[in-house]
Ligand SMILES: Cc1ncc(COP(=O)(O)OP(=O)(O)O)c(N)n1
């Protein structure tokens with residue numbers, strides 16, 4: 750199966766800047782997450798409109814945490830540690846695609862049992878986003894893959910040269926923030942991630 754590339758907003762760029770980058774990398778990416786924990790629902794709603802104006806199909810847009818905004822915009826939702834439980838969202842929003850962040854095989858099993866469509870597992874490698882917290886490594890990814898059947902996206906410190914190792918450990922895709930948003934040429938970076946994912950995914 751084709752391996753996925755998720756691009757995660759960093760909460761630092763303006764939504765206009767993120768949408769512009771999203772427009773450039775759209776052909777190479779499968780999902781765009783608005784992970785903007787400090788923003789209001791109105792700002793997130795406007796952010797979705799900006800993404801749509803840049804040509805991002807609605808099915809590729811995911812809102813972090815805010816089920817209300819996801820429902821209003823008909824996007825997917827990504828549930829974080831502090832979010833509503835997967836089961837609750839699943840019960841009330843039958844058709845909403847649901848992702849969930851997990852940090853152990855037990856959390857992964859629970860998310861799958863409650864009806865998550867996919868999980869993000871991390872952080873795999875050191876990343877400025879999780880300073881001072883030891884990375885979990887690809888060994889833990891391999892162990893977690895044995896616990897669930899739903900797709901597992903690896904997150905945290907993923908650079909193009911790390912993709913083979915992550916796929917070797919069984920990842921169904923990757924989620925990337927700085928590797929694309931801070932790249933000199935985000936489109937080239939996304940293209941390279943996509944190439945690495947497809948090359949390795951076909952093995
Ligand atoms: C053990 C552990 N708990 C929580 C977090 C952070 O939660 P998450 O839902 O992944 O939220 P963000 O990564 O989006 O901030 C964690 N990394 N580890």
Ligand SMILES: Cc1nc(C(=O)O)sc1CCOP(=O)(O)O
Nearest residue numbers: 871872876878905906925926927
């Ligand atoms: C949002 C997020 N969640 C993580 C987790 O482990 O739960 S790591 C992460 C940030 C990923 O950023 P980068 O690609 O720049 O390392």
Ligand SMILES: [Mg+2]
Nearest residue numbers: 850869871904
């Ligand atoms: Mg996370």
